[in-house]
Amino acid sequence: MNKNRQREEQKNRFFQKDNTIAAKDRIVAWPRMGNIDLALVALVSSLGVKIVEPPPNTNEALEIGVKNSIEGICLPYKLNLANYIMALEKGANTLMMFQAPGSCRFGNYTKMAQKTLKKLGYKFDMVVFDMYQSKMKQTLQAFWHVTRCMNPYRYYKGFSMGFNKAFAIDTAERLLFYTRPRELNKGDAERCYKKWYKIIRETNSVLGCKRLKKQVIEDFKQIPIDKKKIVPKVYLLGEFFVLLDPYANKEIEKTLGDLGVEVERQIFFSDWLEHVLKPSFLYKKESHRERCVRFAEKYMKRAIGGETIETVGDTVFASKNGIDGVIHIMPFSCMPEIVSQNILSKVSREEDIPVMSLVFDEQTGKAGYQTRIEAFIDLVKRKKMKSKIKNENKKEEMLAKC
């Protein structure tokens, strides 16, 4: 216990919380990651603090990040750093970030970013909350430090709206993945998703947010789809950031959807949020991680940090649930995912499921991926056809016997 305290003290010494900025002068910013903004904007603005949103991730943003970070670090850090710099340029003075020590290099991001930004001459207060133990307490403490908001209703409003928005947008995304390959008029699903993205962003009441999810589902149901179409189903697995951020993964879901493939992603921001923030005794069903540990047992006996065990477990799960293929994506030089890449080749062989690994870094064009994805999808489709014919033959044989 003594050691724990020592470490805690050590950490506090490093992340000295800056109390000189008054709550009303604070302008908060955080790095981008997919649709995380929707929830966080709702939460922080309801606590009464000004917000600066960094511009969306683009090539220019990435260039800023690459210029200011070291050679060997992974893609998510470069994008995060670019977000920080752009937000600080726009006038932010408080940066928020969560971290999970002990997973991989991710635990070191804030420390490095802080140093780099100070070297560049920015003045700011970095608020970090650990996602390791007593997560809810840490989160609340961080928000209290930033906002000094005393009103419990505002916290309720913020968290409720944030959660509901996260659920709504993730539901919309799930439905988009389902509808896109099946839609009769090309572009319907995409349009519907964009419409709802805007509505979710603008909704500003607790009740309105609660209703969002249902409305999204109803609206997506009205898109005409071809229900009889045979659509191969592909799992998208891999590193958390690259999975969630459409810029980092070069919109791989859209590419796949346009090729007539249904994408399923096991990691969603809202699921993760629920899993991380909810106390464990409230969590009755088997969580995603537990399921992964169970399925990966044959290949891995211990969790080794990062999302390795999730990737391996989900691949085994996919093969047992009739999924046609797995696309495994990761940023270049990601340590945990290299381990999973090594393991996946055996899983693919033994569980008889096609797996393709795609590595993303800052220098890759979209065309190269397109070719590889198309080839992989051809393979998956052919495999599906073959198994279908086999099944039909079996059926006929059975019928003939009868």
Place this chain on the structure above:
Amino acid sequence: MEDNSKIIGIPRAMSYYNNYPFYYGFFSSLGFKIILSDKTTTKLINEGSNYVVSDTCLPIKVFVGHIINLLNKRCDKIFIPSIQSTAYKVNNCTKIRGLPEIIRNVINQSFKMIEPTLDKTNNITFKDFCYDIASQLDIFDKEKIEAAIKEGWTIYNNFQKMTLVGVPFEEAVKSAIEGKILPKPIEIVRPLSVVIMAHGYNLFDERISMRLINKLEKMGVKAYTGLNVSRQDAINSIQELGEIQYWANELDLTGAAAYFMLNNKVDGIIALSAFGCGPDSLMVDEIQYHATEKNMPMINLTIDEHTGEAGFVTRVEAFVDMLIRRKRKIIQESNIKVLPSSKKEKVIVSEEVVKNLTFV
């Protein structure tokens, strides 16, 4: 014919370079004969690379190569520890944590893997680690295990005593195993000194580091390594720099570099890291930041399986040349007169300066 069940294979890679004296004492006290794999060669690295994906870093490829080597020696029990964390929330690199997982899934031959876990974040202490090894070897006699742990520590302490006073790694391991303690070696005064920040498995592997220490000594440079710093000193100096120990094997790198940098014992820092090593990229950057602040020259040498020796030597030579010139300039700028300005003038040179000037 020897009894095959009492033989255990230890690959000469990864934690061999940090903990082998302990492992030797522990296993031999339990009555096991240890078979080490051969020293790293290019052929061995190539064999290892065939089994893993190309993005994997060099040390892992070397490790897999050593496992293949052990299997070729008909070893059916191989010791592959999974060292997850060495203190609360001080975790290791994912690849080292997952060594048994990688080996289990990339190698198709059947053998018994002794795979204990050390994870202090989740309260699996070193003692549990040792008991774990013993239970996997079907030994449950508590007294025997305790005695083995004690024996292991004795040999490890002797090893550490020697390395702290500057005995080279190979000799220290050899004599620690024989139960001897070598005295402090006679120090040859060398005009320059550097600290090499690198993991033991990169630096002391003669193929990977290409005998960097010997090369430097031939150039007249004394090289300090992580082994010359005690654990406590290393931790203290990291804290003095205002950093936190984040990686389990960080003390070899940041600890050593910080210690020698803060004590002004060295003229420069050489960082030796494998290409694509995640922790190294951060640690080198961290030290680079402080080295720039303290105006200390630093070079980062990256190695992979294709690194040519010639290019490597050129870079080291250039760095050493730069250090020489820098030191000469410092001496010239200080008020000590080295060369007489006229024939009549006599310069009295103190002994210290002579020591520093042997190379000029």
